[in-house]
Every structure is written in structure tokens, then in C-alpha cells.
Amino acid sequence: MVKVTLVAGARPNFMKIAPIIHAIKAQQLKNAPISYRLVHTGQHYDKKMSGDFFEQLNIPEPDVNLGGGGGTQAEQTAAIMVAFEKELMANRPDLVVVVGDVTSTLACSISAKKLVIDVAHVEGGIRSGDLSMPEEINRMVTDSITDHFFTTSEIANRSLRKLGFPESSIHFVGNTMIDTLMANMSRFQRPEGEIFENLKPKSYFVMTMHRPANVDQEEKLKEMIDAIMDGTKGLPVIFPVHPRTAKNLENLGISNPNLLMTDPLSYLEFNYLVKNAKGVITDSGGITEEASVMNVPCITLRDNTERAETIELGTNELIGTDPKKLAPYLEKIMNGEWKTYKGIPLWDGKTAERIVEKILEIYSNSK
Numbered sequence: 285m286v287k288v289t290l291v292a293g294a295r296p297n298f299m300k301i302a303p304i305i306h307a308i309k310a311q312q313l314k315n316a317p318i319s320y321r322l323v324h325t326g327q328h329y330d331k332k333m334s335g336d337f338f339e340q341l342n343i344p345e346p347d348v349n350l351g352g353g354g355g356t357q358a359e360q361t362a363a364i365m366v367a368f369e370k371e372l373m374a375n376r377p378d379l380v381v382v383v384g385d386v387t388s389t390l391a392c393s394i395s396a397k398k399l400v401i402d403v404a405h406v407e408g409g410i411r412s413g414d415l416s417m418p419e420e421i422n423r424m425v426t427d428s429i430t431d432h433f434f435t436t437s438e439i440a441n442r443s444l445r446k447l448g449f450p451e452s453s454i455h456f457v458g459n460t461m462i463d464t465l466m467a468n469m470s471r472f473q474r475p476e477g478e479i480f481e482n483l484k485p486k487s488y489f490v491m492t493m494h495r496p497a498n499v500d501q502e503e504k505l506k507e508m509i510d511a512i513m514d515g516t517k518g519l520p521v522i523f524p525v526h527p528r529t530a531k532n533l534e535n536l537g538i539s540n541p542n543l544l545m546t547d548p549l550s551y552l553e554f555n556y557l558v559k560n561a562k563g564v565i566t567d568s569g570g571i572t573e574e575a576s577v578m579n580v581p582c583i584t585l586r587d588n589t590e591r592a593e594t595i596e597l598g599t600n601e602l603i604g605t606d607p608k609k610l611a612p613y614l615e616k617i618m619n620g621e622w623k624t625y626k627g628i629p630l631w632d633g634k635t636a637e638r639i640v641e642k643i644l645e646i647y648s649n650s651k
């Protein structure tokens with residue numbers, strides 16, 4: 285029996301893990317010798333992470349919550365490492381699967397390797413080149429001790445080869461986030477509330493901003509919002525607001541009748557809005573993937589990205605953090621002159637199946 289421990293530390297991690305669980309269960313129905321244990325490190329306390337969340341996306345409740353949230357990044361890393369080491373000693377697997385680039389990804393990889401347990405990194409090899417981002421450090425350290433990389437793109441494969449990893453450890457499988465997107469697209473739901481009632485498809489924008497470079501300098505934030513509102517020419521801009529950003533906006537007294545601020549939304553609600561939007565303005569990596577596959581124009585307010593394939597083959601453009609650069613891009617969207625989705629290889633909804641087949645191939649044969 286191949287024993288796998290799946291690790292998730294934050295809400296987006298569960299979107300990446302869910303299809304892997306479904307693929308393991310499908311293999312179990314065929315009597316494949318594989319079992320799994322789902323560990324939530326508790327890195328992010330999120331009130332939306334309730335039973336409803338797991339039910340909505342058909343994700344089983346975690347087998348254990350390590351309660352590793354709170355404190356500085358160093359404190360969090362240490363707390364998760366200590367708790368995960370105990371978990372592994374009590375329930376030793378053949379393989380620990382980590383996803384993405386959060387603190388839990390790094391902490392659990394280190395604990396596993398110290399106990400001589402193999403680590404597989406889903407989304408291994410992606411890089412922004414920006415060491416001021418904690419996520420980049422998490423990716424680099426995790427990849428340096430990973431045994432098997434499940435990669436999302438040829439760009440990630442090239443990056444790993446350049447670092448000297450053997451071809452036998454690099455498995456190009458696609459993107460599990462897109463598995464979740466495709467599995468749930470028919471279930472997207474319009475959010476409830478007055479501001480959503482009169483929205484017409486392709487006649488509004490969706491915006492997300494949370495990175496310090498965009499939201500922590502108040503004058504720059506005001507300039508950015510003003511540039512967005514000018515460029516969207518009176519169309520509604522839906523802005524699910526991170527609490528820190530909400531506070532900064534309040535201090536600045538920013539208000540515009542077309543800027544519709546809302547609490548963070550559920551996965552099915554948020555992606556309903558993205559799918560039907562005229563365009564997306566964001567500083568998040570994951571949203572650029574989903575917008576691309578749904579063929580929705582996407583502007584990224586960052587100086588770098590770890591998801592270059594969304595620019596090469598998707599609908600994403602990286603424009604930096606200077607508000608003055610926004611106008612021509614928004615004009616292109618308004619005029620219907622944006623590039624269309626060309627198709628990213630293996631982003632086809634079957635990534636998790638390939639991951640589980642590869643795990644069985646490697647670990648069934650080695651037992």
C-alpha cells in the first residue's frame with residue numbers, strides 16, 4: 285500500500301489538493317494500492333474555511349488540523365515543523381505531497397526530509413526571481429530538497445533542468461487549479477446582494493489587490509484606484525477587499541459610485557464574477573491562471589510573475605506597479621482589442637489523474 289500525506293496550509297492550497305484527493309479515490313475504486321491522509325497545518329485561520337467550504341467544493345474535512353497559525357513567519361514555520369514532525373512520526377507515509385508556495389509548503393518539506401521521507405512538490409519549479417517575496421524563498425528552499433516535481437509548464441521544467449535536477453524527477457502534468465476550475469465551472473453562482481443584482485455579463489471589471497507594493501503606500505494606492513476608475517469609463521469595478529486594504533482605503537476616504545467594494549467571496553461566487561467580467565485587474569498569481577483559461581482579459585499589477593505561461597499563451601499582461609501605465613491597457617480591453625487564450629499544454633482538467641498515476645508507478649514499483 286502506497287501511503288501519501290497531502291498537506292494544505294491555506295484556502296487556495298485546498299483548491300490544488302482537492303482534485304488529487306478525487307483522483308486517489310478514483311484509483312481506490314479500481315483497487316489501486318494507495319491511501320491518503322489530509323493534513324491542514326492551520327497556517328491561515330479563515331472563517332470561510334467552515335464545513336460549507338469543504339462541502340461546496342466536495343473536499344473531505346482534513347484528518348487533522350495542526351493549528352500552526354499566528355505569529356511571525358519564523359514562529360509559524362517553527363510551529364508547523366514541530367507539529368508536522370509529530371504527525372509524521374505517528375502516521376509515517378511513503379510520500380509527503382506539498383502544493384504551491386506558502387509557509388506550510390516549506391515547513392512540511394523540511395520536517396519530512398529530516399525524517400527521510402520523500403517529498404513531491406505540486407507546482408514545483410516556478411519562479412518570479414523576486415527574493416523580496418516570501419513565496420519565492422519558500423519555492424526555492426522546497427525545490428532544493430524535493431524528490432519529485434509535478435510541474436505546470438515547460439517554463440518550470442526548464443528552470444529545474446537549469447538547476448541540475450535529473451529528468452527522472454521532473455513530471456510535467458499540468459495545473460491542478462485548472463482541474464478544480466473545470467470541475468466546478470457549471471456550479472459557479474452569482475453572489476447574493478444588491479450590488480450584484482444589476483450586473484450584466486462583460487459590462488463590469490473585477491479587481492483584487494493585496495500586495496504591499498500596491499496597497500501599503502496610501503498615495504500610490506489612491507493614484508492606482510483613480511487610474512483604474514478613469515480607464516474603466518463608468519463601468520462597475522467589483523473589488524473584494526482584503527481587510528488591510530479596506531483600512532487604507534478608509535484612511536484615504538476613497539469612494540466612487542462605480543467602485544463596488546465587497547467582503548471576500550467564496551470560490552464559486554468569485555469565479556462566477558471573473559468568468560462574466562469584461563476584464564480582471566489583479567496582483568495575484570492564481571487569478572491570472574483562471575482568467576486565462578476562461579479567456580477573460582487580465583492585467584497584472586506586478587513587476588514580475590512566476591506564471592509566465594499566462595502571458596505567453598494566456599490572456600494576462602504584466603504591466604508593473606506604476607498607475608500611469610494602466611490607461612493604454614484598459615483602453616485595449618474597452619475597445620475589444622485584447623489577445624485571446626491560445627491554450628496552455630496539459631491545462632485540461634486531468635492533471636490530478638496524471639499525478640496519482642505517476643505516484644503509483646514510482647512507489648508501487650519500489651515496494
